[in-house]
Amino acid sequence: MAETSIKVSAESPYEVLVGPGVLARLRQVLGDRVQRAAVLHPPTLGTLAQRVQEQLADTGIEPMLVEVPDAEDAKTADVLVRCWSALGRAGFTRSDAVVGLGGGATTDLAGFVAATWLRGVRLVTVPTTVLGMVDAAVGGKTGINTAEGKNLVGSFYEPAAVLCDLDLLQTLGRTELVSGMAEVVKCGFIADPVILDLVEADPVGILDPGAAGLREVVERSIQVKASVVSTDLRERTSSGSAVGRELLNYGHTLGHAIERREKYRWRHGQAISVGQVFAAELSRLAGHLDAQTAARHRNTLASLGLPVSYPAAAYDDLRATMALDKKTRGSTLRFVILDGLAKAAILEGPEESLLRAAYAEVAA
Numbered sequence: 001m002a003e004t005s006i007k008v009s010a011e012s013p014y015e016v017l018v019g020p021g022v023l024a025r026l027r028q029v030l031g032d033r034v035q036r037a038a039v040l041h042p043p044t045l046g047t048l049a050q051r052v053q054e055q056l057a058d059t060g061i062e063p064m065l066v067e068v069p070d071a072e073d074a075k076t077a078d079v080l081v082r083c084w085s086a087l088g089r090a091g092f093t094r095s096d097a098v099v100g101l102g103g104g105a106t107t108d109l110a111g112f113v114a115a116t117w118l119r120g121v122r123l124v125t126v127p128t129t130v131l132g133m134v135d136a137a138v139g140g141k142t143g144i145n146t147a148e149g150k151n152l153v154g155s156f157y158e159p160a161a162v163l164c165d166l167d168l169l170q171t172l173g174r175t176e177l178v179s180g181m182a183e184v185v186k187c188g189f190i191a192d193p194v195i196l197d198l199v200e201a202d203p204v205g206i207l208d209p210g211a212a213g214l215r216e217v218v219e220r221s222i223q224v225k226a227s228v229v230s231t232d233l234r235e236r237t238s239s240g241s242a243v244g245r246e247l248l249n250y251g252h253t254l255g256h257a258i259e260r261r262e263k264y265r266w267r268h269g270q271a272i273s274v275g276q277v278f279a280a281e282l283s284r285l286a287g288h289l290d291a292q293t294a295a296r297h298r299n300t301l302a303s304l305g306l307p308v309s310y311p312a313a314a315y316d317d318l319r320a321t322m323a324l325d326k327k328t329r330g331s332t333l334r335f336v337i338l339d340g341l342a343k344a345a346i347l348e349g350p351e352e353s354l355l356r357a358a359y360a361e362v363a364a
């Protein structure tokens with residue numbers, strides 16, 4: 001089937017191209033002025049990176065492969081410094097570009113490298129996971145973790161293009177496929193319930209990387225993200241029912257705290273799956289969401305094989321980490337909640353007892 005183009009019209013408009021084989025467009029989206037491209041990739045994608053290297057060389061761009069550690073191990077200050085050194089040693093200038101080839105961890109790092117090298121060089125993201133395609137590689141959030149928490153250092157830096165080559169999902173493990181579906185389901189609850197209908201109709205078949213069902217939910221989720229970031233790229237603070245980009249953070253306040261507590265051995269999608277069940281229960285207990293829609297979170301996420309509970313004893317630790325969430329203002333925690341299906345709101349400074357009660361609903 002032909003490629004789909006989804007437009008993101010934030011500060012610098014760009015296209016997200018989706019379809020089998022769209023990687024072939026890399027040369028074109030890098031543009032005529034680019035002379036060299038540093039391709040950041042994890043070790044698992046070494047063969048694919050070599051293919052990209054040959055593709056670039058054949059079309060007149062000098063490629064440089066930069067292997068970075070796998071998954072979350074790439075999102076550290078040490079790795080960032082190593083990438084800067086690699087670009088410095090190679091004499092990278094503003095006519096050169098960075099390509100992020102990998103899952104969300106790799107594209108988050110690559111984006112931050114591109115944003116910071118010479119104060120900004122051209123960036124193209126080539127996500128190779130479902131999660132990367134529907135979320136991480138689109139929308140311009142880049143960054144790394146620190147010891148204190150997830151994504152605490154970063155920038156908003158938009159790519160020049162995003163290439164979602166569905167063929168690349170063929171090698172993806174089941175855990176990664178399932179993890180990506182947590183962000184897909186999130187898009188269903190916050191904005192496009194048709195996604196939920198499609199997932200619930202066939203939670204097994206939707207995980208087939210070659211099937212039309214996966215492509216449809218991937219494209220719908222990208223559309224959700226593109227629409228949100230097109231109106232609020234820089235995540236201006238929202239309040240009450242006027243929720244901007246913070247909408248996309250549904251389930252992430254607890255989710256990020258779980259990731260940190262698990263020392264990033266849990267996949268991001270697994271952690272925000274529990275986080276969404278928590279956010280739904282918080283919404284229900286705060287009087288905003290009906291019990292049926294709250295239960296739908298648990299059922300839909302569990303049907304995909306995603307976790308929906310977490311140890312009861314972890315609460316105090318998670319609560320401490322949540323204090324550093326980016327939505328927090330001073331000592332006031334702020335949560336994205338649902339005021340009904342596809343109707344988000346912000347809950348500011350909930351009572352500690354309410355938070356504990358919501359956590360009790362996910363506590364194993």
Ligand SMILES: NC(=O)c1ccc[n+]([C@@H]2O[C@H](COP(=O)([O-])OP(=O)(O)OC[C@H]3O[C@@H](n4cnc5c(N)ncnc54)[C@H](O)[C@@H]3O)[C@@H](O)[C@H]2O)c1
Pocket residue numbers: 042044045070071072075102103104105106108128129130131132135136137138139140141142151168169170171172173176179180267268269
């Ligand atoms: N910037 C954003 O807006 C945004 C949005 C959502 C998530 N994120 C971030 O994205 C990260 C999670 O991304 P992820 O779930 O893609 O994880 P990931 O990047 O850690 O990749 C998961 C695993 O899949 C492997 N892999 C990747 N592509 C593969 C392929 N095609 N075949 C085989 N193996 C492959 C990787 O080597 C890794 O081991 C988190 O750090 C999260 O914070 C960022």
Ligand SMILES: O=C(O)C(=O)C[C@@H](O)[C@H](O)[C@H](O)COP(=O)(O)O
Pocket residue numbers: 135139141150151183245246248249252326
């Ligand atoms: O793009 C956004 O905005 C999001 O919140 C999408 C999230 O899925 C993503 O995990 C993002 O990295 C979280 O951002 P953070 O600002 O909470 O670190």
Ligand SMILES: [Zn+2]
Pocket residue numbers: 135183252268272
């Ligand atoms: Zn996320």
